[in-house]
Amino acid sequence: MPRMTMIEAIRDAHVVAMERDGKVVVYGEDVGYFGGVFRCTQGLQERFGKERCFDSPINEAGIVGTAIGMAAYGLRPCVEIQFADYVYPAYDQIVSEAARIRHRSAGDFTCPITIRMPTGGGIFGGQTHSQSPEALFTHVSGLKVVVPSNPHDAKGLLIAAIEDDNPVVFLEPKRLYNGPFDGHHDRPVTPWAKHPLGEVPAGHYTVPLGRAVVRREGAAVTVLAYGTMVYVAEAAAQASGIDAEVIDLRTLHPLDLDTIVASVKKTGRCVVVHEATLTSGFGAELAALVQEHCFYHLEAPVRRIAGWDTPYPHAQEWTYFPGPARLAAALVEVMEG
Amino acid sequence: MADSVPLRLNVPEPEVRPGGKPDFSNVSIPRAGTVDRPPVDVAPEDIREMAWSIIRVLNRKGEAVGPWAGTLTPEETLSGLRDMMRVRAFDKRMLMAQRQGKTSFYMQCLGEEAIACAFRKAMEHGDMNFPTYRQQGLLIAGGYPMVEMMNQIYSNTKDPIKGRQLPVMYSSKAHGFFTISGNLATQFVQAVGWAMASAISRDTRIAAAWIGDGSTAESDFHAGLVFASTYKAPVVLNIVNNQWAISTFQGIARGGSGTFAARGHGFGIPSLRVDGNDYLAVHAVAKWAIERARRNLGPVLVEYVTYRAAAHSTSDDPSAYRPKEESDAWPLGDPVERLKNHLIAIGAWSPERHAQAEAEIDAEVLAAQKQAEANGTLHSGPKASPRDIFEDVYDVMPPNLRRQRQEAGY
Numbered sequence: 001m002p003r004m005t006m007i008e009a010i011r012d013a014h015v016v017a018m019e020r021d022g023k024v025v026v027y028g029e030d031v032g033y034f035g036g037v038f039r040c041t042q043g044l045q046e047r048f049g050k051e052r053c054f055d056s057p058i059n060e061a062g063i064v065g066t067a068i069g070m071a072a073y074g075l076r077p078c079v080e081i082q083f084a085d086y087v088y089p090a091y092d093q094i095v096s097e098a099a100r101i102r103h104r105s106a107g108d109f110t111c112p113i114t115i116r117m118p119t120g121g122g123i124f125g126g127q128t129h130s131q132s133p134e135a136l137f138t139h140v141s142g143l144k145v146v147v148p149s150n151p152h153d154a155k156g157l158l159i160a161a162i163e164d165d166n167p168v169v170f171l172e173p174k175r176l177y178n179g180p181f182d183g184h185h186d187r188p189v190t191p192w193a194k195h196p197l198g199e200v201p202a203g204h205y206t207v208p209l210g211r212a213v214v215r216r217e218g219a220a221v222t223v224l225a226y227g228t229m230v231y232v233a234e235a236a237a238q239a240s241g242i243d244a245e246v247i248d249l250r251t252l253h254p255l256d257l258d259t260i261v262a263s264v265k266k267t268g269r270c271v272v273v274h275e276a277t278l279t280s281g282f283g284a285e286l287a288a289l290v291q292e293h294c295f296y297h298l299e300a301p302v303r304r305i306a307g308w309d310t311p312y313p314h315a316q317e318w319t320y321f322p323g324p325a326r327l328a329a330a331l332v333e334v335m336e337g
Numbered sequence: 338m339a340d341s342v343p344l345r346l347n348v349p350e351p352e353v354r355p356g357g358k359p360d361f362s363n364v365s366i367p368r369a370g371t372v373d374r375p376p377v378d379v380a381p382e383d384i385r386e387m388a389w390s391i392i393r394v395l396n397r398k399g400e401a402v403g404p405w406a407g408t409l410t411p412e413e414t415l416s417g418l419r420d421m422m423r424v425r426a427f428d429k430r431m432l433m434a435q436r437q438g439k440t441s442f443y444m445q446c447l448g449e450e451a452i453a454c455a456f457r458k459a460m461e462h463g464d465m466n467f468p469t470y471r472q473q474g475l476l477i478a479g480g481y482p483m484v485e486m487m488n489q490i491y492s493n494t495k496d497p498i499k500g501r502q503l504p505v506m507y508s509s510k511a512h513g514f515f516t517i518s519g520n521l522a523t524q525f526v527q528a529v530g531w532a533m534a535s536a537i538s539r540d541t542r543i544a545a546a547w548i549g550d551g552s553t554a555e556s557d558f559h560a561g562l563v564f565a566s567t568y569k570a571p572v573v574l575n576i577v578n579n580q581w582a583i584s585t586f587q588g589i590a591r592g593g594s595g596t597f598a599a600r601g602h603g604f605g606i607p608s609l610r611v612d613g614n615d616y617l618a619v620h621a622v623a624k625w626a627i628e629r630a631r632r633n634l635g636p637v638l639v640e641y642v643t644y645r646a647a648a649h650s651t652s653d654d655p656s657a658y659r660p661k662e663e664s665d666a667w668p669l670g671d672p673v674e675r676l677k678n679h680l681i682a683i684g685a686w687s688p689e690r691h692a693q694a695e696a697e698i699d700a701e702v703l704a705a706q707k708q709a710e711a712n713g714t715l716h717s718g719p720k721a722s723p724r725d726i727f728e729d730v731y732d733v734m735p736p737n738l739r740r741q742r743q744e745a746g747y
Contacts, residue, residue, distance in 0.1 A: 025537060051537045057567060062526055062560035069467070069530025069544070072515060075537065089556065096520045097527070103729045105508035105516035106498040110732070141730050165732040210735065254735035 003193045004200040006177045009151035010040045010116075013158035014078065016204050018048050021076060024162055026053045028063055028080030028116075037082055038118060038177060060090035067113045068097050078162050081117040084171060085131045090115075098167040099142030114161045118174035119147070120228055120275050121312050122181060122321055130312035132227075132276035137169045138253045138285065144168040144209055145252040149176060149230040150197035153250060156207030164209060173227035182231035183323035212256035214263065218245035221269035221334055224260060224286050226252065229273045229322070236327035242335055244271075252282055260286070261293045268299040269334050273327055278306035300337035305330045351586035355656060359666035364642075366612075366668055369396035370403020374621075377629040381607040388598035388608040391642055394617040395675050399682035405621040409458075411685040417458060417616050418676045418686070420478040421450040422694060425673060426702045427473070427483055428647075431490055434706070435504075435651045439714040440490050442504045446471045448646030448664065449579055451616040451672035454478040456545065456575070459623035460513065463542045467515045467528035470505050471577065472547055481512045483702060487709035492721050495712040499728075500721025522548055522555035525574070529565045529636075532572035536633070543571040543630040551582020553597055554590040562638075566604035569635035573626040574606070576638070577613065579645035584658040601638035613643030614669040616676045642669065723747055 004012065018024045026044055028036070032055035035042030044053040056063050060081055067077040081087045087094075094115065101111045121130030137145045144166050148154035154172065161168040175181045179189040180197070192198030216234055220243040223233040230248045237244035245263050249256065264270045270290050272283040287302040305322045313320050352360045372392045375384050394406045401407070409417065428445040435443040446453070453474025460466075466475050476486060485497060489507055492500035498508055498516075508516035515531075518524055528546030535542045548558055553576055565572055576597045580587050587597075594600060601608030607629070611622040619641065626637035644667040648655050655661075680686030713719035724747035727738050734742075 025534075057560075057563050059560045059563060061557055062529075062564045065523065065526030065557060065560060066530030066533055066564050069527035069532070070534035070537075072465070072527065073531045073534035073538070075534045092520065093523060093526075093557075097518060097523050101516060102732070104498060104502050104506070104518075105510075106501065107729050108497070108508045108510050109516050144731075254731075254737065257736060 001199040001201060003198045004151045005192045005198070006148070006151045006154050006172070007038060007040055009155040009200045010158055010172065011042060012200065013155040014041060014044055015047070017078070017159050017162040018044065018052060020204060023074065023076045024052070025070065025075055025077050026079070027056045027077070029056055029058050029082045031055060031080050036080060038174065040116070041080065060086055061093055064090035064093040064098065064115060068093060068101070068111055071111045071113050072101070072109050076112050076162060078114040078116065081115060083129050084117040084119040084133050085128045087117055087133065091136070094137070094143070094167070094169070095140050099140050102166070103142060110165055111167045112165045114158070114168045114170055116170045116172060119171040120173040120175055121317060122175035122185065122228065124314060124317060126314035127311040132171070132274065132307070134171055134252055135276060135280060135282045138282050142167065143253065145171070146209060146250065147171045147173065147226045147252060148250065149173065149227055149248050150180065150195070151192050151200050152197045153207050155200050156205050157209065157250065159204065160206040160209050163206065168209070171227070175228050180231045181228055182235035183321065184235065185318055207250070209251045210254040210256055211251065212247050212249045212259040214245060214259070215248045216244065216246040218243040218267065220244060220267060221271060221331055222247060222260070222263040222267045224249060224270065224272045226250065226274070228275060232322065232324050232327055233273060235324035236331055239324055240328040240331045242331045244331055257289060257293065260290065264290055264294040265297045268297050270294070270298070271303045271305060271327070271330050271334055273305045273322060275307050275322060277309045278304060279309050281306050300334045303330050303334050349588035351588065351659070353660055353663070355658065355660055357660055359660050359663040361666060361668050364668060367391055367393065369393040370406070372403070372405070374404035374625070377625055377632065378634055379607065381605050384607055385602060388596055388602060388610055391610050391612050392618050392622055393612040393615050394621060395615045395679055399675070399678035401617050401679060405618055408621045408624050409617065411680070411683060413458070414617070414676065415680060415685060417454060417620070418673070418680060419694060419698070420454040420474065421616065421673050421676065422698050423483070423702070424450045424454060424474045424477050426698045427477065427486070430702050430706055431487070432651065434490070438716055439710070440492070440504050441715055442651055443490065444470050444505050444650045445647045446473060448671065449577065449613065449643050450474055451619050451676070452577055452613045452641045452643060455616045455619035456623040459620055459627050460545065463513070464545065465513045465515060465528070465531050465542065466545045466547065467524035467531065468517060468547045469524070469549055469577070470517055470519070471549070473505065476507060476509065476512060476514055479512050481509055481514070483705040484708045487706055488712055491709055491712070491714040493709065493713035494719040494721060496721055499725040501726065521552040522557040526557045526561040526564060529561045529570045529572050532570035532630070533564070533568050536568070536571055541631060543573065543627060545573045545575060547575045547577065549582060550576060550578040550580070550587040550597055551585060551590045553600065562601065562604045562606065565636040566606055569633070571630040571633065572636045573623070573630055574601070574636055574638045576640045577643060578640050579643045581645050581649070581655070581659065583649045583653060596640060598638060598640035606636050606638045608638040608640070610640045610642060612669055613641030614672040614675060616672055617679070644669065
């Protein structure tokens with residue numbers, strides 16, 4: 001089976017989706033001729049022509065607004081926002097329009113668009129290239145929100161997102177583009193070529209939206225993670241020696257509550273981890289759901305580990321980043337509590 | 338510098354406020370028939386002055402004059418008059434229904450009927466409008482049943498959008514009418530995207546974007562212009578300048594640019610200005626713009642100069658910010674009266690037949706209203722199902738919504 005980086009897997013997903021369906025069009029800033037600043041759309045313009053993959057003006061509201069119009073026409077646009085940090089000018093189009101068009105028109109019009117954006121930090125991107133704004137989208141009825149954690153899932157989830165008849169916000173953890181980063185920034189990164197999830201089947205397949213997966217089975221405590229934090233959780237389990245069960249949520253909305261509840265009922269403990277800021281983060285929703293559905297199985301309070309409630313810093317990036325040491329300490333605390 | 342005077346902020350003001358005498362002497366209005374009609378493939382730079390003029394066909398005597406005249410037969414013109422009369426009668430009835438407590442809200446287009454009604458007649462089946470809340474004329478002139486519109490206004494059991502939206506936020510894909518948002522300007526750039534999709538698909542259909550003078554200040558307006566300009570999208574970009582954005586006069590959004598049409602110049606988009614109260618001029622300009630778009634010659638920007646004769650909505654009282662007599666002083670007159678006078682002048686109509694048509698149309702609207710009210714109104718009779726709010730959030734209801742629907746008792 002071919003081994004790919006997450007960038008190559010995302011590129012391959014585009015190729016598969018565009019070959020299967022002539023209605024799939026791809027555009028965004030630097031996306032056409034150059035193939036995107038992270039090269040996720042490299043080669044698409046050459047392969048599919050300028051009318052199906054092209055550069056757009058630097059105008060996120062325009063990118064998403066035109067995509068909504070194209071979807072109303074009957075196309076299936078997959079657009080790139082260069083960094084999740086730049087999505088805010090498009091927020092009105094996403095929240096007030098894309099998310100509600102099906103509902104407000106009672107299905108007369110629909111909005112099958114995919115909005116891709118690199119998310120998360122750990123690349124010395126400072127506050128404008130590091131944010132994790134997923135909670136701003138999970139809060140909006142009508143959107144699906146996806147965060148892949150590896151090349152295999154990234155390809156399958158992206159094809160599923162493009163084929164989905166709802167608007168999908170697709171957040172790509174940029175620190176995972178080239179390898180399964182576990183938060184040990186002082187160690188060499190393992191390339192995807194040496195990781196089993198770097199094996200990406202050729203051709204068409206999907207990873208269904210709304211289904212989590214257990215990445216590491218364990219009996220002591222459930223760690224709910226997504227994106228980069230999946231590997232941080234695995235590293236923390238190893239470092240602490242605690243038999244943690246690590247769940248990779250993959251899709252934040254719709255959420256696979258059944259997998260979460262089954263695991264927490266088994267372990268009796270739960271730690272939620274994300275890179276986004278703590279307050280009103282998606283972890284708050286997860287913690288609330290766990291206590292609503294598993295309260296009588298819990299042996300300790302649900303613990304949240306997240307980015308601090310500050311802007312994402314530049315020089316102090318690793319102070320902000322919720323790395324394996326912080327998570328391991330939380331695991332120990334939850335086990336002792 | 339020591340001798341410089343302190344800076345001062347410029348806050349534009351309208352000519353008059355309540356209590357003052359209406360004054361439109363600053364609105365420069367060319368005589369009907371005096372503006373050239375260029376070929377549809379004209380270079381934008383060769384018609385720049387059109388963004389500062391006003392294309393007019395009907396003169397004071399009710400004659401259709403000049404190079405923009407003659408796009409409609411007398412029969413078609415008469416049909417246009419009836420469309421506008423229907424819109425006006427519909428608005429009157431629905432305004433009354435709101436005052437009677439049968440719905441929560443209503444928005445008239447009094448004085449602006451010509452724009453949507455005439456534009457619709459220049460479109461072809463399959464073309465798509467991305468309207469604002471004041472283009473009910475697109476639906477009525479397009480033959481969409483009035484009873485369906487009323488069902489929506491009443492949020493009743495037959496409401497096509499199931500009681501989910503404020504009154505007048507219609508949606509009809511089949512009638513080329515994109516679902517109205519209620520947020521301003523968002524639809525403008527979506528229309529450009531629809532048009533881009535038509536071009537990508539090698540289709541022949543075009544899109545029409547709609548926006549008001551006030552909302553041209555939104556970023557989405559400028560996003561629409563840059564995308565339309567870059568990709569030469571087959572779209573007609575319509576700005577309805579009715580002088581007032583709720584209480585804010587058009588000078589606040591227009592700033593220093595002189596006219597709204599002139600906004601198109603920086604984007605290389607041909608930009609026309611037309612008398613929005615002249616049904617024949619609107620139709621001729623719409624036809625020109627639509628043909629240009631359909632011939633893959635790119636977008637056209639059109640500013641319709643008109644006047645919002647009524648309140649912004651049923652929640653608004655214009656006497657608080659503009660003179661009550663201002664509407665009567667508006668120099669471009671009333672679109673229904675002007676077209677009626679034209680038809681009489683050419684011998685195709687008479688005051689008696691007009692009065693008779695008014696009575697017929699009133700009866701038609703009343704019959705539609707009775708039919709709609711049999712399906713319920715917002716506060717009485719049968720209602721849209723509460724269960725329906727959980728449907729259509731997604732194509733397939735996700736587990737969280739299923740749980741919440743059960744919790745709500747449906």
